[in-house]
Amino acid sequence: MTVSPATISDANITWELPSRGRVGMFCLISAESAIFTIFVVAYLFYLGKSLTGPMPKEVLRVPIFFTVCLLSSSLTIHFAVQSLKRAKVAAFGLWWFLTLALGAIFLAGTAREWHHLIYDEGLTIQTNLFGTTYYSLVGLHAFHVTVGLAAITTVLLFALLGHVKQEHTERVDVLALYWHFVDAVWVVVFTVVYVIGR
């Protein structure tokens, strides 16, 4: 929350500092970006270096629908925060629930894709370099989605119980920042895995 402005006796200026939540979340996002960068670098480095198949081109199917779902959830969470800012708690709850649903659909999509890859294509994390780097990178992202969804579900429960009000906008916005980050990471992962790497 913003530190309430104070005046300096001789200088007559207001003293305003950024909010702790936002700064803290930006730092967390930076740290997580560094972790993802290393996994992306490993993925790119090992492209084409697997000694045995299957190769990305042979088995990867571009998940357009699920990507649209996830990226739309950024939109819905944005609307949710805007609604809460204007004290429209019901609208907030609706958009928030939509965000959760879209995120859950994305995860289900990932699960379906993995099921297909493992049982139909024989690609596991042990199969070859592609398998190791693919499951690690996509899996790390899916883990972050899961954590985000857990947080979103918690807030949804609080909202259903009537505890989320306009004064909590800042906190909800910080969580939304995390969610936007998760979506941004997916843009990168999608480009690297399904566009460049195929």
Place this chain on the structure above:
Amino acid sequence: MRRAAQVIGFACLPVAVLAAPADRSLSPTNIFAPVSTPAQSIFGLSLFVLSVTAAIFVVVFTLLLYCVVKFRRRTDDDGREPPQVFGSNQVELAWTVIPVLITVVLFMATARVIASVQKAPRPENAIRVIAIGHQFWWEYRYPDLNVVTANELHVPVSDPAHPTPTFLTLLSADTDHSFWVPRLAGKTDLIPNHPNSMWMDPQETGLYLGQCAQYCGTQHAKMLLRVYADSPQEFNRWIEEQSQPALTAAAVSEGQRIFERTACINCHAVTGTVADGRFGPDLTHLMSRETIASGAAPNTPENLKLWIQNPDAIKPSSKMPAMGLSDHELDAVTAYLATLR
């Protein structure tokens, strides 16, 4: 006072070491006693770098000493604060520009030496060796000369007027290792799935020592290096002997039988016999080597017997297992190995 003395002593030591480049008795692995072109290039660069850093040290240390002596609080101090100086643009600019210039000069000198060592072309008459690092021994193959040996590398001495360098391709069978014979060249690592190359052209005959310089496991410390720079005749003779298969002698047929029927041949090779294991050193010309266990012990019948019976006595946790032979079998096998010249 004591600190000043320590400092002067410390500064003199590398100078003393440098001043005795020909005094190999200081150490057979002295990086300041190069006998091969890569090591000599590095030596030249190192003298330059040491001079520059020594000069910087003298200047800055003098300033520090001056501050400590001149500006210490006197016992008769009046307790007032000294004039507060917050900065000076000219001074700060000067002490930024000068270090930048120094680092540019150092960088350019360094870039030249990197190129001269790493981009040196391999001449037609170079000896090619493939060195493969193992836990905890060295395998050497001369692909053009049909020689496979272990632990003791022979190269021809090189005449600066008509150089005959040796170019090594460095591979590894297991973990990371590093080939470091200081008087011949800087170290280069042997990394699995990552072939490297280095070269050397020793200009004086002799034995050059070194050891593995990248932690590779329990016995990293005893993975020693021995490089023999031979005269052209000696080198040719050595190649000739090493490329022969082993001679079979009836007198040691019992030992040879034991060798070939126990697990020895799972790891060791003896050309011309059924033994063709690759996990351990090639033993075809074992007796041509002065040491065993990659330099860990002199190659004597007693040590050979001990090595087979109880390797942990010489090199604990090396990959050589205690063979569990009876005394009689041990003698027979040792007698057989003694014929592998």
Place this chain on the structure above:
Amino acid sequence: MSTDSISIVNADFASRPLAAKLHEWVTTVDHKRLGILYIVYSVVFLMIAGIEALIMRIQLIRPHNNYVSPEVFNQMFTMHGTTMIFFVIMPMLFGFANYLVPLMIGARDMAFPRLNAFSFWMTAFGGIFLYFSFLGANGLYGAGNAPDVGWFAYAPLTSQTFSLGHSTDFWTLSLLVSGFGSIGTAINIIATIFCMRCPGMTLAKMPLLAWLNMVMAVLVILAVSPLSAAQIMLLVDRYLGGHFFDTQAGGSAVIWMHFFWIFGHPEVYVLVIPAFAFASEIIPVFSRKAIFGYPVMVAATVCIAFISMSVWAHHMFTVGMNANANTFFVLTTMAIAVPTGIKIFNWLATMWGGKIHFKTPMLFATAFLFQFLIAGLTGIMLGTAPFNWHLGNSYFVVAHFHYVIVGGILFTTFGAFYYWFPKMSGKMYSEALGKLHFWLFLIGFHLTFDFMHIPGLLGMPRRIYTYEPGRGWDTLNLIVTIGVFFQAAGILVFVGNLLWSYFHGETAGSDPWDAWTLEWSISSPPPVYNFATIPEVRSRRPLWDRKHPEDPDWRYE
């Protein structure tokens, strides 16, 4: 502004039962208490890792010695390095940052007190978990299962093939856990500095200690994360059958090195920048002058942090990168020497024209200047790649980095201990014992680490449990080992001094050094709420302004 404080009836704390007091410490979220927990934790591990060093040095006192087996020796150097970096120096510096940053910026606590506590306990658990490895299953050699892969755990030595059992996993998991703790502390430091400065304290008016700890925190965020990523990859390899570093499946051992050193090099700046911070507070106060060139000190530190992300492969000059890559990393390594050298000049210029009081903190700070100069110069030698082809992975490197970490960082941190001990405990330490510590440790340090350079120059590689006679290394190793005993004596005097002074020292008062930053404006030890009224500042040295109203700093800044 006055030093009045709201008196809290604290008397009942002393009379409470031990269990209640312990419970308070274990559940505390107060940055001062967490700071002290970090510091005490690190001193305990300093002594443990010191014993590991002593064991190694006794083994190396003569060639072919039999004091410990090769397996135990290899565990010793792995544990010594890992402990010193992650469970001694980092917690020590985080402890000081935790204690001092809120005080120096006029805040009442860190931005996220509960995250602060969480981070400490993660780090603490990591260390204990690592040492549990000694008690773990017997391992193949009956020597316990402590990790023995070196503190940088190069692949493929760490694969299941070459590291059987769980020793490597203790290394990986303990560092993963404490790494998350470090990132938590870094987030906290940055949020605190950006969001909780007192009125009037713009970023340009913050004490250098706050600036430098902020830069350090940014580096932790950018550098520890790659290590965490690489460790996750290692776990995938070891337990899920992955091939990140599996050379048999086409994987690369070199990419582990890249990932590790992308962490490892900024990490050494994480360690040294807070040491610079201590020097930047101690040297001005004991020279009785403001720091020379504050803006450039900040700029140089930011430059160092920035460039430090680009020099990592100077730890890999022998790995077989091509000439162009080697040359690039020589360039960036040379570049980083410039802002680092500049800082030494700024400290000297601060002393110049001053009136230097050589109390114990200043003794350590002065020795730091001398030793950091030498360390920087040997660093330049190591940065010239061809010279590195000899010196790399030899005892020259070991001497160099100990010169930085012990001669540079530990010396300034000792100075910081003595400087802020009166504030933290309310008592003065014994100056005589402080000076005894200094001289003992100085002699020991130089005996060990000056002479340690020479075996490196004479061809002695590192991480060897024994060595051959006749290489000229014998006497030098003997001298190196002797120095360790002097250092051990110095540490014992240090710990004894702090303990004894805590109970029997003279009362220190709020400002025993006549210093100028905000922490000296409140009582020693500070009240739990730090400041009764949040201060307002107009310059970098608010207390100088108060003590010299006729010549305040804000006229010149």
